[in-house]
Amino acid sequence: MTHQPSRTAIRNGLVVTASDELHADVLIEDGRIAAVAATGSTVAEGWSAGRTLDATGKYVLPGGVDAHTHMDFPFGGTFSSDDFETGTRAAAWGGTTTIVDFAVQTKGRALREGLDRWHAKADARCAVDYAFHMILSDVNEGTLKEMDLLVEEGISSFKLFMAYPGVFYSDDGQILRALQRGASNGGLIMTHAENGIAIDVLVEQALAAGRTDPRHHGEVRRALLEAEATHRAIQLARVAEAPLYVVHVSAEEAVAELAAAxxxxxxxxGETCPQYLFLSTDNLAEPDFGGAKYVCSTPLRPREHQAALWRALRTDDLQVVSTDHCPFCFTGQKELGRGDFSKIPNGMPGVEHRMDLLHQAVVEGHLTRRRWIELACATPARMFGLYPKKGTLQPGSDADVVLYDPHAEQTLSAETHHMNVDYSAYEGKRITGRVETVLSRGETVIDRRTFTGRAGHGQYTPRGLCQLLR
Structure with a gap:
């Protein structure tokens, strides 16, 4: 491993954070941001550094924080195709320098056991920094007590599923108990809001009627059943006097519930994901079982829903864009559902393209540059207790820095992406903007479009409490 100079200066770039845009130089010392000063100022001119990076014509951004990934994740009799090594390498290529992944509690077993299993998968394998949420599969006195201990240790958020009966599903009583516990210990409860009991009825009816193609996955998982579950989760949170975070919001009606609250x-x-902003049920209807590539839950919606999602991102009714990165190869994995859409593993690849797709949204006028960084870096860091260590560029922050070329053009394709999956959800999509160089805690992991990082560079990062609560 090459030792990086302890002082690095990044000069002549446009520094973009959630709060500011300024032509500034950035000084890095021992893995942290030491100073930010206007380009050409006497302060910046006076710096001596062992290494200088020229960012002329580039944006200088905080590294992305993807607060929703599923590496090496068990689902539908298989595992997501990216493990922590391949998945975090792809994240680095896309300018994401921190992921928050989901450790899973096995029903009837301790939270700690699930957490230990996820540490074993991730530790010494990650190319970028990582943290964990905990999926609760079983809410009882024992697990509620364990929640308190985990919060103290830096696992400060817990996900419950209103979907997938028989797998991860929690009923309203269990969700209420978890919310009450979160209200007392400071943990943030996250919900996958879909009415899984009702959806299972519609799945059974669709299959009995011979409607087996991937597009029917989207049709049975009705937008109204996402909205109903979102409404119910909000009311349970009100009863518990607890905060609530709703993951992967896809439907206009669900956005309306969040906005009303x-x-x-x-x-x-609430968070949404790039797939809901750029893809639709048209993709689920692709011929020759091609729609299986786009099967995820919540499902892709008709294109009309996209305007409501963009608007909510601008008005702060949605605060975060994560990926829900959970890839399965088309060959041998998605194909498990040929003839029965309910057996298609749910999930899509995305960790590599989030920053670029959101920059494309800036190019197209959906978002401002600062809002891009707010949604992709600063707010996820604040939401999950990582700010200002992550998500911004200020003295004392980790030197997770992206040099971004806003004018470079690229075409997204499975041939060129670095995720361990045999298709791209955005095959052939042309976008403007590209990650050039990425530093993780001051160490170069992408150097002018060459991967220079390594498995094991990424550190486990315990988290504080949600920083958006008054």
Whole structure:
């Protein structure tokens, strides 16, 4: 491993954070941001550094924080095709320098056992920094007590599923108990909001009627059943007097539930994902079982829903864009559902393209540059207790820095991506903007479009409590 100079200066770039845009130089010392000063100022001119990176014509950004990934994740009799090594390498290529992945509690077993299993998968394998949420599969007195201990240790968020009966599903009583515990220990409860009991009825009816193609996955997982579950989760959180974070919001009706709650000044938060912003049920209807590539839950929606999602990202009714990166290869994995859409593993690849797709949204006028960084870096870091260590460029922050070329053009393709999956959800899509160089805690992991990082560079990062709560 080459030792990096302890002082690095990044000069002549446009520094973009959630709060500011300025032509500034950035000084890095021992893996942290030491100073930010206006380009050409006497302060910046006076720096001596062992290494200088020229960012002329480039943006200088905080590394991305992807708060929703599933590496090496068990689902539908198989595992997601990216492990922590391949998945975090792809994240680095896409300018994401921190992931928050989901450790899974096995029903009937201790949270700690699940957490230990995820540490064994991730530790010494990650190319970028990582943290964990905990999936609760079983809410009882024992697991509620364990939640308190995990919060103290830096696992400060817990996900419950209103979907997938018989797998991860929690009923309203279990969700209420978890919310009450979160209200007392400071942990943030996250929900996958879909009415899984009702969806299973519609799945059974569709299959009985011979509707087996991937597009029917989207049809049975009705937008109204996402909205109903979102509404119910919000009311349970109100009863518990607890904050709530709703993952992968895809439907206009669900956005309306979040907006109504936030209009009442309730501590309710939501994320969406690039697939819901750029893809639709048209993709699920691709011929020759091609729609299976796009099967994820919540499902892709008709294109009309996209305007509501973009608007919510601008008005702060949605605060975060994560990927829900959970890839399965088309060959041998997605194909498990030929003849029965309910057997298609749910999940899509995305960790490599989030920053670029959101920059494309800037190019197209959906978002400002600062809002891009707010959604992709700063707010996920604040939401999950990582700020200002992550998500910004200020003295004391980790030197997770991206040099971004806003004018470079690229075409997304499975031939050129670095995720361990045999298709691209955005095959052939042309976009403007590209990651050039990435530093993780001051160490170069992408050097002018060459991977120079290594498995094991990434450190486990314990988290504090949600920083968006009054």
């Amino acid at each position: 936030r209009d009442k000044d309730l501590p309710v938060f």
